[in-house]
Amino acid sequence: MNDSDRKHALNIQLRAAEGAVLRALGLIERRGFRLETVHAAEPQGDGQSLAVTVIGERPADLLRRQLERLHDVLWVELPGADTASADWTARGATNTPGTGAVARSAARRN
Amino acid sequence: MSLLQEEHEQRTEATAAPRNGSQLMIEALKRNGVQHIFGYPGGAIMPLYDALVDSGLTHFLCRHEQGASFAADAYGRVTRRPGVCMATSGPGATNLVTGIANAFMDSVPMVAITGQVPSPLQGTDAFQEVDIFGITLPVVKHSYIVRDVAEIGALVDEAFHVATSGRPGPVLIDFPKDISVQMTEEVRARPRETFTAPEPDAAAIRAAADMLATARRPLVIGGGGIAISDSVEVFRRFIRRYQLPVTTTLKAMGVIPTDEEGFLGMLGMHGNEAANHAVQNCDVLMVVGGRFDDRVTGKLSHFAPTARVIHMDIDPAEVAKLRRPDIAIVGELAPALEALERHADERGAAPRVSESWHRQCTAWQKEFAWRYDAPGEGIYAPKLLRDLSRHSDEPPVIACDVGQHQMWVAQHCRFTDPLQHLTSGGLGAMGYGLPAAIGAKVARPEATVVAVSGDGSFMMNVQELATIKRYGIDVRIVLIDNSMLGMVRQWQKLFFGGKYSEVDLSDNPDFAKVAEAFGLRARTIERPDQVAGGLDWLLSPDGPALLHVKIDPEENVWPLVPPGSANHQMMGTGQGKRSKGQWEGLME
Numbered sequence: 269m270n271d272s273d274r275k276h277a278l279n280i281q282l283r284a285a286e287g288a289v290l291r292a293l294g295l296i297e298r299r300g301f302r303l304e305t306v307h308a309a310e311p312q313g314d315g316q317s318l319a320v321t322v323i324g325e326r327p328a329d330l331l332r333r334q335l336e337r338l339h340d341v342l343w344v345e346l347p348g349a350d351t352a353s354a355d356w357t358a359r360g361a362t363n364t365p366g367t368g369a370v371a372r373s374a375a376r377r378n
Numbered sequence: 379m380s381l382l383q384e385e386h387e388q389r390t391e392a393t394a395a396p397r398n399g400s401q402l403m404i405e406a407l408k409r410n411g412v413q414h415i416f417g418y419p420g421g422a423i424m425p426l427y428d429a430l431v432d433s434g435l436t437h438f439l440c441r442h443e444q445g446a447s448f449a450a451d452a453y454g455r456v457t458r459r460p461g462v463c464m465a466t467s468g469p470g471a472t473n474l475v476t477g478i479a480n481a482f483m484d485s486v487p488m489v490a491i492t493g494q495v496p497s498p499l500q501g502t503d504a505f506q507e508v509d510i511f512g513i514t515l516p517v518v519k520h521s522y523i524v525r526d527v528a529e530i531g532a533l534v535d536e537a538f539h540v541a542t543s544g545r546p547g548p549v550l551i552d553f554p555k556d557i558s559v560q561m562t563e564e565v566r567a568r569p570r571e572t573f574t575a576p577e578p579d580a581a582a583i584r585a586a587a588d589m590l591a592t593a594r595r596p597l598v599i600g601g602g603g604i605a606i607s608d609s610v611e612v613f614r615r616f617i618r619r620y621q622l623p624v625t626t627t628l629k630a631m632g633v634i635p636t637d638e639e640g641f642l643g644m645l646g647m648h649g650n651e652a653a654n655h656a657v658q659n660c661d662v663l664m665v666v667g668g669r670f671d672d673r674v675t676g677k678l679s680h681f682a683p684t685a686r687v688i689h690m691d692i693d694p695a696e697v698a699k700l701r702r703p704d705i706a707i708v709g710e711l712a713p714a715l716e717a718l719e720r721h722a723d724e725r726g727a728a729p730r731v732s733e734s735w736h737r738q739c740t741a742w743q744k745e746f747a748w749r750y751d752a753p754g755e756g757i758y759a760p761k762l763l764r765d766l767s768r769h770s771d772e773p774p775v776i777a778c779d780v781g782q783h784q785m786w787v788a789q790h791c792r793f794t795d796p797l798q799h800l801t802s803g804g805l806g807a808m809g810y811g812l813p814a815a816i817g818a819k820v821a822r823p824e825a826t827v828v829a830v831s832g833d834g835s836f837m838m839n840v841q842e843l844a845t846i847k848r849y850g851i852d853v854r855i856v857l858i859d860n861s862m863l864g865m866v867r868q869w870q871k872l873f874f875g876g877k878y879s880e881v882d883l884s885d886n887p888d889f890a891k892v893a894e895a896f897g898l899r900a901r902t903i904e905r906p907d908q909v910a911g912g913l914d915w916l917l918s919p920d921g922p923a924l925l926h927v928k929i930d931p932e933e934n935v936w937p938l939v940p941p942g943s944a945n946h947q948m949m950g951t952g953q954g955k956r957s958k959g960q961w962e963g964l965m966e
Contacts (some may be wrong), residue, residue: 286525287512287523298516314569329698330699333694333695333697336694336695337545337695339520339540
């Protein structure tokens with residue numbers, strides 16, 4: 269682990285669909301993060317939740333938005349995230365993803 | 379900002395008569411407006427090809443699945459509806475992958491259908507089995523394996539919605555053979571989710587309008603998203619109304635007519651120096667539907683060093699991926715631009731361009747205008763391409779391959795509409811040009827469509843000449859032949875000490891004879907005095923033809939931002955051959 273690397277926890281809510289877990293985990297590695305722990309919960313109805321910890325130097329908030337672009341990802345939480353990472357919405361913009369201790373996006377995938 | 383509306387309808391309907399999965403697939407494609415399909419049959423997809431007969435859909439048999447996927451990509455770009463390609467399992471499916479990746483990188487709507495071995499055989503290393511779902515995970519917007527015959531209609535509807543909504547992209551449907559022959563009377567819906575674009579955020583619009591109103595040296599970069607979202611007219615109005623200096627990315631060439639005053643040309647690695655100087659010196663940079671690609675920015679930490687950045691894009695995941703903007707406006711581009719205009723009107727605070735900045739941009743434009751007085755005996759390809767695009771009042775649709783000629787097309791051709799320029803931007807896939815021209819011509823039969831290729835690229839999908847001949851697709855081909863992998867040779871010359879490695883193509887076949895063997899008209903030219911006549915001949919109303927243009931093997935693309943350099947550190951400054959010797963000397 270380099271000095272610049274940071275550990276992040278993410279809660280990922282998935283649609284319980286074929287390939288959904290692979291899609292999310294594959295994206296995390298492709299986008300420059302190492303997976304440290306993975307816990308997939310038993311599917312509940314149409315959904316399944318995935319708790320991961322990742323290590324990387326890129327912003328976790330960017331990873332969150334990249335995950336949320338996946339069709340099978342319903343939302344992503346960054347427990348304890350520093351909302352300052354979203355300072356590009358400064359100057360009064362209200363589409364700030366972070367809303368406190370739990371940064372959860374209102375914006376959705378394309 | 380609720381962007382999703384979820385409806386859960388689980389209904390089962392009895393249909394008029396039992397049909398098999400393939401018939402349901404064809405029906406669903408037609409319901410989604412599909413008229414044309416590019417593909418290649420094989421074992422696992424035979425039931426779908428069976429249902430295709432007498433379906434009313436027109437299928438184009440390309441001669442390699444990669445050709446089919448590139449044709450579908452171009453069809454999708456031109457129509458803004460998913461281009462459809464299909465192939466069998468195994469090698470058919472893997473041959474589609476490059477085209478799917480191409481569509482993914484350039485945000486092109488596409489639906490790719492692959493046959494798959496029967497469900498009980500999956501995972502047994504069956505004949506022609508590959509996990510195409512797994513192989514394509516990184517390069518699709520979404521993908522499906524059909525598991526339930528009754529859901530096919532709903533699944534296809536969803537695939538088309540996903541491919542076209544928001545930021546478009548390719549969707550793969552893997553279709554196991556047992557499902558494709560299974561009979562059913564049922565039609566089952568799937569939980570339906572509809573994407574709705576976010577409204578442009580009011581506070582971000584206000585902040586952006588204020589930033590533009592207080593700018594002195596503003597600059598706009600038009601990106602590929604403008605054409606994708608059909609925002610060209612609104613973008614032009616915005617630029618013209620405030621007389622904003624504007625440059626574009628490779629994919630956005632034509633969002634402002636390239637002849638228009640104030641258009642600085644393409645920016646980036648092979649951009650016009652006027653554009654690169656403007657970016658490096660502006661104080662407010664508004665990027666509309668672009669994604670700060672490394673070929674655009676050069677050394678990222680040195681890109682637009684004095685600028686505050688406004689980034690407009692439909693995709694929240696592009697914001698602050700590479701350059702952190704000061705203001706991000708996430709949503710559809712046209713409503714956002716209109717909101718900016720409205721806000722400026724209401725507050726009497728229009729975007730400002732200082733007199734001195736306007737003068738400076740004009741001076742750069744003049745200083746770095748392209749020159750065509752190249753020395754040498756041979757044909758100067760940039761001039762030929764310039765003449766090609768000015769042959770008629772309406773510029774042709776140019777489907778480009780990848781390499782030096784691709785950059786010359788972007789630099790020197792005239793475009794009045796971004797859909798006139800089809801190019802493999804993100805993936806940079808050699809072999810794109812010829813099948814892309816086929817897809818474009820099928821989509822727009824009334825347009826003049828020219829494939830511009832190089833001798834390296836052309837051989838990667840040369841088999842598509844047979845597709846052109848078979849269907850009489852009126853594609854014209856300009857083949858720029860330097861008997862080299864020219865762009866690689868140029869980089870070996872500049873950055874590897876002139877040690878050439880596997881770039882010599884001097885034993886190329888006689889391309890005119892090749893084209894004639896496929897039944898096309900063909901002509902070879904090699905002197906400047908043959909260019910005008912050659913273009914007249916090529917563009918005459920006599921059907922598909924290939925103009926084989928031999929040029930100097932040592933010709934380079936100038937100017938050039940060397941890898942790892944900032945955009946103002948361009949080699950070959952002043953364009954053309956004036957100073958290239960100086961740089962080449964330095965690099966050796």
